[in-house]
Amino acid sequence: MLELKNICKIYNSGSVNEMCLFDDFNLTVPDKQFVAVVGSNGSGKTSMLNVICGSIDADRGDVIVNGTNINSKRDFERHKIIGRVYQDPSKGTCPSMNILENMSIADNKGKPYNLGRGVNKQQVERYKEMLSQLGLGLEDKMYTQVGSLSGGQRQALALLMSTMTPIQFLILDEHTAALDPKTADIIMELTEKVVREKELTTIMVTHNLRYAVEYGDRIIMMHQGKAILDREGDSKKSISTEEIMKVFNEISVECGN
Numbered sequence: 001m002l003e004l005k006n007i008c009k010i011y012n013s014g015s016v017n018e019m020c021l022f023d024d025f026n027l028t029v030p031d032k033q034f035v036a037v038v039g040s041n042g043s044g045k046t047s048m049l050n051v052i053c054g055s056i057d058a059d060r061g062d063v064i065v066n067g068t069n070i071n072s073k074r075d076f077e078r079h080k081i082i083g084r085v086y087q088d089p090s091k092g093t094c095p096s097m098n099i100l101e102n103m104s105i106a107d108n109k110g111k112p113y114n115l116g117r118g119v120n121k122q123q124v125e126r127y128k129e130m131l132s133q134l135g136l137g138l139e140d141k142m143y144t145q146v147g148s149l150s151g152g153q154r155q156a157l158a159l160l161m162s163t164m165t166p167i168q169f170l171i172l173d174e175h176t177a178a179l180d181p182k183t184a185d186i187i188m189e190l191t192e193k194v195v196r197e198k199e200l201t202t203i204m205v206t207h208n209l210r211y212a213v214e215y216g217d218r219i220i221m222m223h224q225g226k227a228i229l230d231r232e233g234d235s236k237k238s239i240s241t242e243e244i245m246k247v248f249n250e251i252s253v254e255c256g257n
Contacts, residue, residue, distance in 0.1 A: 002029040002169060002201060007051060007061035009225075021047055021225040022058070033232075034195050034202045036212040038244065039222030040251070045205045048222070049171050052203070054078045065168070079109070083162030083200075085155070087174040092158025095147030099138060099157065102146050103127045106161035130160060134190060152183035156190055163194055170195060172204040176211065184208070188215060209241045219244075223251055 007025040012018050021044050029035055039045050050056040052063060054075035062069050070078060085092055093102050104119045107127075124142060131139040134156050138149075146154060155175060163170065172191065176184035188211055195202045206212055212219050218232035219239060229247055231239050 001031055001064075001066055002052070002203075003027070003062075003064040004048070004051070005062045005064060007058045007063075009047060009051065009056070009058050013059075022051075022061075023225065025061070025225055025227075027220075027227065029201055029203065031201055032199050033218055034216040035204065035218045035220060036216040037203060037205045037220045037222060038207070038209060038212045040248070043222040044225040045222050046173060047225075049084075049173055049203065049205060052078075052169075053082055053084060053171060081168045082171060083167045083169070084171040084173065085158050085162050085175040087177045089151045089154035089158060089178060090147075092162065093146045093154055096145065098143045098145050099131070100124060100127065100142045102157065103130075103161060103164065106164045109165045130164075131157075134160065136186075150183075152179055152187060155179060155183075155187050159187070159190060159194060163198055163200070168201060170200040170202040172202065172206075174205055174207060177207060184211075191215070209244050212244070213239060213241050221247060 004025060004027040007022045008020070009022040010018060010020045025044075025048075027048070037045050037048070047056065051058050054063075054070075054073060054077075058071075063071055065081065094105070097105075100121075101119055104123070107120075107123065128139040128142065131142075136153055136156055138153060138157065141149070146157065149157070155178075159175070175191070176187050179187060191204070192215055194200070202216070204211075204216065217236065219229070219236050220227050221229035221244065228251075229244075
């Protein structure tokens with residue numbers, strides 16, 4: 001279980017540009033729940049993910065995983081149990097290395113390298129089997145530099161790499177935003193498959209309202225650092241993109257847009 005308790009985050013504290021994004025923000029995500037998070041730019045979606053992952057520190061409040069406070073743990077320590085896929089396909093992979101080298105690095109996450117080889121060629125067939133399940137032909141490109149792959153192929157590889165080692169949480173930060181619609185649909189189908197097969201607790205930030213409605217067990221809408229809509233179970237299943245757009249439009253009118 002993941003819990004955010006009384007989170008407070010102030011940007012540019014003490015300056016004329018001071019902004020309080022989170023003020024006693026609370027969120028609980030039960031084990032194996034797949035949460036889709038939507039909201040306008042600046043609503044706090046990515047900042048929330050960064051607080052969870054340790055990329056930024058909250059000014060006050062606690063991040064709790066399975067009853068243990070992880071505030072003191074840095075981002076590289078948290079990533080032993082957290083996998084993250086970013087909006088930019090290049091952020092989850094190393095473009096100058098080939099697929100085998102990238103997967104080897106991901107497979108050794110959190111393990112000491114000492115003086116051993118970083119690439120274990122005995123794992124090639126296992127990696128090929130994992131890649132073949134993506135259905136993108138990557139199993140035949142093990143020695144191809146990742147930088148020469150398409151955006152969709154790189155994002156699929158990043159998704160696979162983020163879940164190669166045992167993790168508890170998967171963080172998806174607009175991971176389909178940079179892809180064309182057809183490729184984005186493929187990545188979302190792969191996402192659903194990975195999340196369900198590995199039984200991962202997942203938070204997916206997205207601007208695609210259709211994905212937010214069609215995927216996941218729960219939907220949250222953020223606005224000015226608050227969750228103004230929170231639906232799960234049957235209530236989530238019955239929600240429509242039109243209903244979400246109505247809330248967006250009401251917010252826009254209130255903000256004078």
